[in-house]
Amino acid sequence: MKLFERLKADAAPQWVNYTQHEFVRQLGEGSLPLECFKHYLVQDYLFLIQFARAYALGVYKSPSVSDMRQSLEGVKAILDIELDLHIELCGKWGMSREEIENAPEDTPTMAYTRFVLDAGMSGDLLDLQAALAPCIIGYAEIGSRLTGQGADREGNAYRRWIQEYAGEGYQDLARGFASWFDETAEQVLTESRYPRVLSLFEKASRLESDFWQMGLNAQR
Amino acid sequence: MKLFERLKADAAPQWVNYTQHEFVRQLGEGSLPLECFKHYLVQDYLFLIQFARAYALGVYKSPSVSDMRQSLEGVKAILDIELDLHIELCGKWGMSREEIENAPEDTPTMAYTRFVLDAGMSGDLLDLQAALAPCIIGYAEIGSRLTGQGADREGNAYRRWIQEYAGEGYQDLARGFASWFDETAEQVLTESRYPRVLSLFEKASRLESDFWQMGLNAQR
Amino acid sequence: MKLFERLKADAAPQWVNYTQHEFVRQLGEGSLPLECFKHYLVQDYLFLIQFARAYALGVYKSPSVSDMRQSLEGVKAILDIELDLHIELCGKWGMSREEIENAPEDTPTMAYTRFVLDAGMSGDLLDLQAALAPCIIGYAEIGSRLTGQGADREGNAYRRWIQEYAGEGYQDLARGFASWFDETAEQVLTESRYPRVLSLFEKASRLESDFWQMGLNAQR
Amino acid sequence: MKLFERLKADAAPQWVNYTQHEFVRQLGEGSLPLECFKHYLVQDYLFLIQFARAYALGVYKSPSVSDMRQSLEGVKAILDIELDLHIELCGKWGMSREEIENAPEDTPTMAYTRFVLDAGMSGDLLDLQAALAPCIIGYAEIGSRLTGQGADREGNAYRRWIQEYAGEGYQDLARGFASWFDETAEQVLTESRYPRVLSLFEKASRLESDFWQMGLNAQR
Numbered sequence: 001m002k003l004f005e006r007l008k009a010d011a012a013p014q015w016v017n018y019t020q021h022e023f024v025r026q027l028g029e030g031s032l033p034l035e036c037f038k039h040y041l042v043q044d045y046l047f048l049i050q051f052a053r054a055y056a057l058g059v060y061k062s063p064s065v066s067d068m069r070q071s072l073e074g075v076k077a078i079l080d081i082e083l084d085l086h087i088e089l090c091g092k093w094g095m096s097r098e099e100i101e102n103a104p105e106d107t108p109t110m111a112y113t114r115f116v117l118d119a120g121m122s123g124d125l126l127d128l129q130a131a132l133a134p135c136i137i138g139y140a141e142i143g144s145r146l147t148g149q150g151a152d153r154e155g156n157a158y159r160r161w162i163q164e165y166a167g168e169g170y171q172d173l174a175r176g177f178a179s180w181f182d183e184t185a186e187q188v189l190t191e192s193r194y195p196r197v198l199s200l201f202e203k204a205s206r207l208e209s210d211f212w213q214m215g216l217n218a219q220r
Numbered sequence: 221m222k223l224f225e226r227l228k229a230d231a232a233p234q235w236v237n238y239t240q241h242e243f244v245r246q247l248g249e250g251s252l253p254l255e256c257f258k259h260y261l262v263q264d265y266l267f268l269i270q271f272a273r274a275y276a277l278g279v280y281k282s283p284s285v286s287d288m289r290q291s292l293e294g295v296k297a298i299l300d301i302e303l304d305l306h307i308e309l310c311g312k313w314g315m316s317r318e319e320i321e322n323a324p325e326d327t328p329t330m331a332y333t334r335f336v337l338d339a340g341m342s343g344d345l346l347d348l349q350a351a352l353a354p355c356i357i358g359y360a361e362i363g364s365r366l367t368g369q370g371a372d373r374e375g376n377a378y379r380r381w382i383q384e385y386a387g388e389g390y391q392d393l394a395r396g397f398a399s400w401f402d403e404t405a406e407q408v409l410t411e412s413r414y415p416r417v418l419s420l421f422e423k424a425s426r427l428e429s430d431f432w433q434m435g436l437n438a439q440r
Numbered sequence: 441m442k443l444f445e446r447l448k449a450d451a452a453p454q455w456v457n458y459t460q461h462e463f464v465r466q467l468g469e470g471s472l473p474l475e476c477f478k479h480y481l482v483q484d485y486l487f488l489i490q491f492a493r494a495y496a497l498g499v500y501k502s503p504s505v506s507d508m509r510q511s512l513e514g515v516k517a518i519l520d521i522e523l524d525l526h527i528e529l530c531g532k533w534g535m536s537r538e539e540i541e542n543a544p545e546d547t548p549t550m551a552y553t554r555f556v557l558d559a560g561m562s563g564d565l566l567d568l569q570a571a572l573a574p575c576i577i578g579y580a581e582i583g584s585r586l587t588g589q590g591a592d593r594e595g596n597a598y599r600r601w602i603q604e605y606a607g608e609g610y611q612d613l614a615r616g617f618a619s620w621f622d623e624t625a626e627q628v629l630t631e632s633r634y635p636r637v638l639s640l641f642e643k644a645s646r647l648e649s650d651f652w653q654m655g656l657n658a659q660r
Numbered sequence: 661m662k663l664f665e666r667l668k669a670d671a672a673p674q675w676v677n678y679t680q681h682e683f684v685r686q687l688g689e690g691s692l693p694l695e696c697f698k699h700y701l702v703q704d705y706l707f708l709i710q711f712a713r714a715y716a717l718g719v720y721k722s723p724s725v726s727d728m729r730q731s732l733e734g735v736k737a738i739l740d741i742e743l744d745l746h747i748e749l750c751g752k753w754g755m756s757r758e759e760i761e762n763a764p765e766d767t768p769t770m771a772y773t774r775f776v777l778d779a780g781m782s783g784d785l786l787d788l789q790a791a792l793a794p795c796i797i798g799y800a801e802i803g804s805r806l807t808g809q810g811a812d813r814e815g816n817a818y819r820r821w822i823q824e825y826a827g828e829g830y831q832d833l834a835r836g837f838a839s840w841f842d843e844t845a846e847q848v849l850t851e852s853r854y855p856r857v858l859s860l861f862e863k864a865s866r867l868e869s870d871f872w873q874m875g876l877n878a879q880r
Contacts, residue, residue, distance in 0.1 A: 049505060053342075056499030056508075059515060061782050063856060065489060065523070065541075068496075072519055075499060079512055083505070101505075107430050110423070111331030114338045121341055122273075122721050124784040187852045196723060203330070210327055269725060276728075279716030279735060281562050283636060285709060285743070285761075288716075292739055295719060299732055303725070321725075342501050344564040412627045416503060493782075547870050550863070551771030554778045561781055562713075643770070650767050 003185040004137055004178050007130070007201045014205035018134065019142055023212035027158045028151035037158065038093055039218030043109045043211070045086045045100050050113030052078040054120055054132060061125045070180050077173065089160065108214040112207035119200050126188050129181045130200040134208055139165045140174030223405040224357055224398050227350070227421045234425035238354065239362055243432035247378050248371035257378060258313055259438035263329045263431070265306045265320050270333030272298040274340055274352060281345045290400050297393065309380065328434040332427035339420050346408050349401045350420040354428055359385045360394030443625040444577055444618050447570070447641045454645035458574065459582055463652035467598050468591035477598065478533055479658030483549045483651070485526045485540050490553030492518040494560055494572060501565045510620050517613065529600065548654040552647035559640050566628050569621045570640040574648055579605045580614030663845040664797055664838050667790070667861045674865035678794065679802055683872035687818045688811035697818060698753055699878030703769045703871070705746045705760050710773030712738040714780055714792060721785045730840050737833065749820065768874040772867035779860050786848050789841045790860040794868055799825045800834030 008015050023040070026032035055078065058071030087097050120128030143165025146152065152162045164170060189197065228235050243260070246252035275298065278291030307317050340348030363385025366372065372382045384390060409417065448455050463480070466472035495518065498511030527537050560568030583605025586592065592602045604610060629637065668675050683700070686692035715738065718731030747757050780788030803825025806812065812822045824830060849857065 049508075052508060053500045053502075056496045056511075056515075059496030060493045060500065062493075063783075065519070068489075068492060069519055071496075072515060075496075075512060075515070079505070079509055105423075107328065107331050107427070110335050110427070111327050114334030115330050117341075118334045118337045121337075121781075122784075123723075124782075124787070127784070188848070188850055190848055190850055192847045203325075207327070207330070269728075272728060273720045273722075276716045276719030276731075276735075280713045280720065282713075283563075285739070288709075288712060289739055291716075292735060295716075295732060295735070299725070299729055341561075342564075343503075344562075344567070347564070407632045408628070408630055410628055410630055545863075547768065547771050547867070550775050550867070551767050554774030555770050557781075558774045558777045561777075643765075647767070647770070 002182050003189070004133060004181060007133070007198055010198050011202045011205055014202045014209070015134075015138075018205045018208040018212070019138055019145075021209055021212040023215050024142055024146070026216075027161070028146040028149060028156075030151075030156035030158060032158065033219050034093065034157070035220065036215045036218050038090070038095065040212075040215035041086060041090055042095065042100050042103045043106055043214065045083065045090070046103065046105050047109050047113055047211070048078050048082055048086065050109075050117065051132075051135070054113070054116050054128065057117065057120045058125065058128055058132075061120065061128060063125065067125065067180075067184075070176075073173075073176075085164070106214050108207065108210040112204070112211055115203060115207060119204075123200075124188065126181075126184045126197065127200060129177075129184055130197045131204045133177070133181055134201060134204040136177045137174050138205070138208060140171050143167070143170065222402050223409070224353060224401060227353070227418055230418050231422045231425055234422045234429070235354075235358075238425045238428040238432070239358055239365075241429055241432040243435050244362055244366070246436075247381070248366040248369060248376075250371075250376035250378060252378065253439050254313065254377070255440065256435045256438050257381075258310070258315065260432075260435035261306060261310055262315065262320050262323045263326055263434065265303065265310070266323065266325050267329050267333055267431070268298050268302055268306065270329075270337065271352075271355070274333070274336050274348065277337065277340045278345065278348055278352075281340065281348060283345065287345065287400075287404075290396075293393075293396075305384070326434050328427065328430040332424070332431055335423060335427060339424075343420075344408065346401075346404045346417065347420060349397075349404055350417045351424045353397070353401060354421060354424040356397045357394050358425070358428060360391050363387070363390065442622050443629070444573060444621060447573070447638060450638050451642045451645055454642045454649070455574075455578075458645045458648040458652070459578055459585075461649055461652040463655050464582055464586070466656075467601070468586040468589060468596075470591075470596035470598060472598065473659050474533065474597070475660065476655045476658050477601075478530070478535065480652075480655035481526060481530055482535065482540050482543045483546055483654065485523065485530070486543065486545050487549050487553055487651075488518050488522055488526065490549075490557065491572075491575070494553070494556050494568065497557065497560045498565065498568055498572075501560065501568060503565065507565065507620075507624075510616075513613075513616075525604070546654050548647070548650040552644070552651055555643060555647060559644075563640075564628065566621075566624045566637065567640060569617075569624055570637045571644045573617070573621060574641060574644040576617045577614050578645070578648060580611050583607070583610065662842050663849070664793060664841060667793070667858060670858050671862045671865055674862045674869070675794075675798075678865045678868040678872070679798055679805075681869055681872040683875050684802055684806070686876075687821070688806040688809060688816075690811070690816035690818060692818065693879050694753065694817070695880065696875045696878050697821075698750070698755065700872070700875035701746060701750055702755065702760050702763045703766055703874065705743065705750070706763065706765050707769050707773055707871075708738050708742055708746065710769075710777065711792075711795070714773070714776050714788065717777065717780045718785065718788055718792075721780065721788060723785065727785065727840075727844075730836075733833075733836075745824070766874050768867065768870040772864070772871055775863060775867060779864075783860075784848065786841075786844045786857065787860060789837075789844055790857045791864045793837070793841060794861060794864040796837045797834050798865070798868060800831050803827070803830065 023032065023036065027037070052075050055071050055074030058074065059068050062068040062071055087100060090100055091097075116128075116131040119131040143162060146162050147166040152159050152166060156162070243252065243256065247257070272295050275291050275294030278294065279288050282288040282291055307320060310320050311317075336348075336351040339351040363382060366382045367386040372379050372386060376382070463472065463476070467477070492515050495511050495514030498514065499508050502508040502511055527540060530540055531537075556568075556571040559571040583602060586602045587606040592599050592606060596602070683692065683696065687697070712735050715731050715734030718734065719728050722728040722731055747760060750760055751757075776788075776791040779791040803822060806822045807826040812819050812826060816822070
């Protein structure tokens with residue numbers, strides 16, 4: 001996680017705000033109001049659709065077949081697995097597939113996803129990865145930390161969510177992504193370019209915090 | 221303004237929220253706190269940079285040389301004229317070019333601009349136009365209405381801004397855009413597709429309201 | 441195959457040139473020089489890499505999750521299956537993976553693939569499909585016709601290739617694509633737009649003929 | 661012209677084939693059949709339309725306002741000036757605007773232009789510049805060399821064309837482009853990436869040779 005570690009250190013304020021957001025704290029404690037979580041989950045479904053488009057853009061942008069296959073894994077993970085998991089999880093709280101698919105996108109959802117897509121389209125594969133990294137690796141870090149704090153205990157209504165991101169499957173995916181990010185950087189990253197990559201990473205981290213805050217704000 | 225009039229009628233709630241927003245009302249009255257306007261103006265500068273990219277995308281997406289030239293007018297208007305006008309206007313209130321160019325983009329600025337860019341990139345020229353229309357034509361409508369209400373009177377601190385958008389130059393540009401939008405629609409718009417075009421128009425109008433609100437929120 | 445049938449009829453000269461090209465005739469007879477086929481096969485491998493990018497672009501361009509999944513099937517078919525089949529087939533004639541992957545792209549390969557990618561990027565999903573259709577559906581038609589003529593007889597060195605495209609798997613894929621193409625057209629095709637769609641289809645068909653000709657020209 | 665000089669040296673075979681192509685030699689001598697030149701000129705008109713799209717893509721891809729303005733110059737040069745010059749020049753040989761605009765694109769025209777557009781869209785600004793460089797700087801070099809050989813003498817039917825590219829206006833534009841290319845490279849070019857940039861430059865140079873050859877082949 002070399003490039004990632006450097007970015008995380010340089011974007012420490014944004015990173016801490018995002019990964020230790022009040023939404024995350026309450027989710028770990030189990031005190032997060034259900035309406036906040038449900039609002040988050042529906043928006044996260046809409047978010048994932050755009051994220052699948054961003055991974056597909058990665059296939060289009062890849063300079064080698066091996067990079068194409070790496071990006072394809074991300075598209076498959078979302079379209080073949082994650083979307084249905086969200087529908088299932090939402091179903092437990094009485095929300096139907098229609099309700100979820102027809103929910104309007106909130107501004108923070110649009111801001112984050114369209115920012116990633118545009119960063120990727122206007123730049124190269126490294127720019128796309130820098131904009132994707134906070135979400136992919138940050139969720140792994142959050143899952144891990146919450147589990148370390150025992151947040152995945154029985155009785156926590158959000159246990160399943162925590163286990164998902166703390167689980168080996170997701171942790172592997174995040175590690176794989178971090179290595180791939182490093183390999184790309186070894187090919188194309190210069191020091192002159194680093195500030196621009198950092199800026200993408202900072203913005204994406206900030207947009208993650210806004211996304212959590214949107215969840216908190218759903219509380220009546 | 222045929223397609224535009226239809227969209228405006230069908231997106232009436234979003235359109236009214238946007239064009240008659242509290243920010244606009246206070247701007248017309250001259251009661252808008254200066255800090256709100258300044259915040260808006262700096263963000264609008266950053267917005268215009270992205271909008272120039274969206275017009276350039278229009279050149280790339282144009283199916284004919286005549287469409288390319290129409291899009292090019294938009295790029296030129298921003299890069300050759302409007303950006304400098306913003307710098308000049310900001311200068312009157314003591315803001316330097318550096319201050320403006322280095323200001324961080326607010327979330328509503330990112331949400332709106334990246335939404336337009338992605339709508340245009342993923343769709344065709346009509347999709348791009350539908351996402352651009354609320355800004356281009358809405359500002360003309362606002363300028364006109366405020367002037368009709370006498371808001372461009374001497375003594376209104378925002379007189380220059382109002383005159384800019386009420387002026388013949390801008391009104392012509394907006395009319396030209398509306399005709400071009402109609403011509404494209406005559407070529408490619410079907411009734412089955414209309415709901416998607418309307419949705420782009422509604423979202424862009426909503427993102428305009430969020431942009432005004434960002435200005436209002438800058439009040440301490 | 442409604443839209444496809446109309447396009448095929450209107451682009452009859454280009455369609456006949458492509459699907460009944462001398463290369464195809466000799467391939468059916470088994471008289472095609474091996475060096476022609478090998479040259480074709482290596483270029484087709486390079487072609488498929490770009491075609492996978494085009495399908496990925498389809499995921500990015502899709503207006504619905506269902507369209508995204510349809511496009512994803514195309515990416516998977518190439519990256520998970522077809523590329524390896526080509527390597528295997530090439531291996532039979534003594535070509536190594538390295539040789540294939542490092543072969544320079546011929547001009548007809550570049551012309552065809554980049555044309556499809558640009559048609560898709562600058563237009564919408566229907567434009568992309570119109571540029572993809574001649575390849576996807578044409579190969580099914582060729583496979584079928586050759587088999588009907590008994591070209592897949594034992595002893596024809598190109599039997600395996602013919603069986604691949606005449607087989608149920610590929611025929612289904614082509615039928616599925618044609619239906620999807622029709623569904624998109626029902627949503628977004630107007631008569632005013634039809635000539636542009638036809639032009640994409642004609643150009644792609646012409647580029648297919650150039651691709652066969654490149655194979656024939658490889659004969660010493 | 662630092663990066664450009666390095667690329668030119670490393671792609672010497674492709675560069676020499678392109679800039680000293682038989683078409684260029686005959687054009688300098690004045691012995692080039694008129695039908696070859698006319699065919700070239702019409703295709704070059706269609707080429708320029710796509711090149712304007714590529715420059716517009718440069719505006720979209722630019723990481724700074726200053727880069728955006730540099731790209732914009734290219735769009736303006738083509739849409740505001742060069743296209744009309746081509747129409748005028750063609751007019752001298754009895755070709756009408758309609759004839760030119762409705763001419764079908766030849767395969768080498770499609771191969772070259774779509775390659776540049778796709779290289780730019782899938783990569784970053786440097787990739788786009790590397791694909792544009794052979795055309796922009798190569799024409800300046802050809803114009804200069806031919807003039808040095810006295811090819812712009814009265815009586816050479818192609819004198820006007822030679823003067824155009826040997827003239828200060830075009831020479832300045834090419835020098836400006838080369839500096840801009842260098843500035844971008846200073847920001848983002850690594851040694852690991854260099855082979856990919858070289859490959860884009862080589863391919864574009866090869867596609868330039870194919871373009872001249874298309875002109876020569878027009879001879880009956």
